[in-house]
Amino acid sequence: xxxxxxxxxxxxxxxxxxxxxxxxxxxxxxxxxxxxxxxxxxxxxxxxxxxxxxxxxxxxxxxxxxxxxxxxxxxxxxxxxxxxxxx
Amino acid sequence: xxxxxxxxxxxxxxxxxxxxxxxxxxxxxxxxxxxxxxxxxxxxxxxxxxxxxxxxxxxxxxxxxxxxxxxxxxxxxxxxxxxxxxxxxxxxxxxxxxxxxxxxxxxxxxxxxxxxxxxxxxxxxxxxxxxxxxxxxxxxxxxxxxxxxxxxxxxxxxxxxxxxxxxxxxxxxxxxxxxxxxxxxxxxxxxxxxxxxxxxxxxxxxxxxxxxxxxxxxxxxxxxxxxxxxxxxxxxxxxxxxxxxxxxxxxxxxxxxxxxxxxxxxxxxxxxxxxxxxxxxxxxxxxxxxxxxxxxxxxxxxxxxxxxxxxxxxxxxxxxxxxxxxxxxxxxxxxxxxxxxxxxxxxxxxxxxxxxxxxxxxxxxxxxxxxxxxxxxxxxxxxxxxxxxxxxxxxxxxxxxxxxxxxxxxxxxxxx
Ligand SMILES: Cc1cc2nc3c(=O)[nH]c(=O)nc-3n(C[C@H](O)[C@H](O)[C@H](O)COP(=O)(O)OP(=O)(O)OC[C@H]3O[C@@H](n4cnc5c(N)ncnc54)[C@H](O)[C@@H]3O)c2cc1C
Ligand SMILES: [Zn+2]
Numbered sequence: 001x002x003x004x005x006x007x008x009x010x011x012x013x014x015x016x017x018x019x020x021x022x023x024x025x026x027x028x029x030x031x032x033x034x035x036x037x038x039x040x041x042x043x044x045x046x047x048x049x050x051x052x053x054x055x056x057x058x059x060x061x062x063x064x065x066x067x068x069x070x071x072x073x074x075x076x077x078x079x080x081x082x083x084x085x086x087x
Numbered sequence: 088x089x090x091x092x093x094x095x096x097x098x099x100x101x102x103x104x105x106x107x108x109x110x111x112x113x114x115x116x117x118x119x120x121x122x123x124x125x126x127x128x129x130x131x132x133x134x135x136x137x138x139x140x141x142x143x144x145x146x147x148x149x150x151x152x153x154x155x156x157x158x159x160x161x162x163x164x165x166x167x168x169x170x171x172x173x174x175x176x177x178x179x180x181x182x183x184x185x186x187x188x189x190x191x192x193x194x195x196x197x198x199x200x201x202x203x204x205x206x207x208x209x210x211x212x213x214x215x216x217x218x219x220x221x222x223x224x225x226x227x228x229x230x231x232x233x234x235x236x237x238x239x240x241x242x243x244x245x246x247x248x249x250x251x252x253x254x255x256x257x258x259x260x261x262x263x264x265x266x267x268x269x270x271x272x273x274x275x276x277x278x279x280x281x282x283x284x285x286x287x288x289x290x291x292x293x294x295x296x297x298x299x300x301x302x303x304x305x306x307x308x309x310x311x312x313x314x315x316x317x318x319x320x321x322x323x324x325x326x327x328x329x330x331x332x333x334x335x336x337x338x339x340x341x342x343x344x345x346x347x348x349x350x351x352x353x354x355x356x357x358x359x360x361x362x363x364x365x366x367x368x369x370x371x372x373x374x375x376x377x378x379x380x381x382x383x384x385x386x387x388x389x390x391x392x393x394x395x396x397x398x399x400x401x402x403x404x405x406x407x408x409x410x411x412x413x414x415x416x417x418x419x420x421x422x423x424x425x426x427x428x429x430x431x432x433x434x435x436x437x438x439x440x441x442x443x444x445x446x447x448x449x450x451x452x453x454x455x456x457x458x459x460x461x462x463x464x465x466x467x468x469x470x471x472x473x474x475x476x477x478x479x480x481x482x483x484x485x486x487x488x489x490x491x492x493x494x495x496x497x498x499x500x501x502x503x
Contacts, residue, residue, distance in 0.1 A: 017385075018386040038485060038486045041485075042486075046337070046340050072389045074388070
């Protein structure tokens with residue numbers, strides 16, 4: 001499996017670490033209440049198919065990346081900088 | 088037929104002609120009292136204990152593939168009860184006791200072998216932690232022994248005891264732990280359930296639920312609609328997907344875990360050895376193959392096979408622990424989809440849908456749980472209240488903060 005880092009180009013998956021669902025970008029505001037944080041922290045769609053997720057290019061430029069990857073085939077549909085993802 | 092030494096002798100003398108298929112292959116009936124979704128270890132054990140402990144025999148197990156084709160037939164067969172958090176300790180303790188009587192109970196040879204499980208320690212700090220963990224295990228009534236350097240060296244002479252990075256200081260041994268023949272566990276429960284009247288229905292995938300006013304009425308399947316007032320899910324790595332059909336929102340991610348086996352070798356490993364520092368564990372099967380594995384592939388996956396970087400990593404760790412392993416040829420590798428929960432511990436509970444019960448989140452440790460999982464899930468389905476052995480494996484523990492996080496790694500399923 002390879003990911004194409006917007007800064008570094010196509011790189012081996014071993015250069016990256018995985019955090020989890022890209023929903024982690026949508027952190028609720030501090031006063032939203034426990035239920036919203038439970039949903040944010042614990043509940044996952046966990047699709048068998050395209051999954052939006054967060055990877056970090058730790059052995060490269062260190063950028064956090066927003067990756068859409070098919071969990072059945074590991075085909076990567078898109079990679080972009082997490083900082084640029086509209087929220 | 089009851090299996091016995093006499094039957095083996097008799098069939099040996101009569102050309103092995105007396106053996107019969109071990110279970111029936113019935114067509115699904117339109118309605119049952121209870122439906123169990125998933126014919127893995129947990130689903131089959133649940134059906135068995137529903138019949139045996141609660142007298143509920145109008146039960147169907149619906150399996151989308153063949154019985155035992157999921158994780159129950161893919162795991163590395165390690166059985167142990169060496170957890171240290173309340174909620175887990177009593178549950179796995181119950182499981183180990185059931186393992187010890189299982190074969191007599193269901194009259195099937197599951198090749199349960201209490202050969203011991205040792206967790207290696209490589210620092211004073213780790214020895215202290217294992218002393219504490221051993222105490223927690225003994226408080227629960229199970230066995231744990233802290234071994235020193237020389238005792239580990241005597242039992243496992245082939246390990247690299249003086250490794251520069253991870254010298255072996257000792258280890259925590261549980262003698263009652265060991266391995267069992269994974270397929271035979273599924274087959275034993277399947278046969279036991281079938282003999283008590285349970286319908287085991289293969290090639291029957293659940294594709295939807297019938298829910299009326301918040302109450303479950305039945306399931307849609309590839310073999311038609313089947314009704315039941317009580318339905319239990321035990322679909323392991325597919326929990327999220329089956330759950331979604333009933334509107335459940337689950338604290339689960341699916342990840343792949345790989346395992347590997349070498350050609351058969353002479354006996355070299357008397358028990359199961361875990362090398363936590365290297366994320367590696369190994370045992371030797373009764374056929375002589377070295378069976379080993381390591382971590383998850385780290386990213387969500389529904390591909391029932393793993394990727395090569397983890398293979399490389401596991402083999403490196405194996406070489407670090409046991410350099411001689413490099414001479415063995417690897418025969419096969421495979422993967423299974425794990426239902427990784429947000430705290431690394433399982434869930435056996437009711438759901439917001441009346442009559443629908445959930446069993447899942449077993450992570451990479453659900454084989455050892457099989458008998459207790461079935462026992463406790465059957466209790467919950469039959470009585471509507473959690474079994475006394477599983478009072479803390481609740482769905483809402485993530486909301487209330489009562490998580491069971493053995494590793495202390497937080498809501499990060501790939502780290503458990
Ligand atoms: C490589 C590997 C090594 C492991 N090692 C160990 C170990 O050493 N010790 C240990 O304790 N645990 C281990 N485990 C974990 C253990 O195997 C699992 O936690 C456990 O088997 C899960 O429960 P099960 O047996 O019921 O799952 P499964 O056997 O996976 O049963 C679930 C069943 O549900 C069926 N299903 C799914 N969706 C549907 C549907 N829609 N309709 C009908 N049926 C459906 C599936 O086909 C499957 O047969 C390991 C797992 C793997 C993959
Ligand atoms: Zn980069």
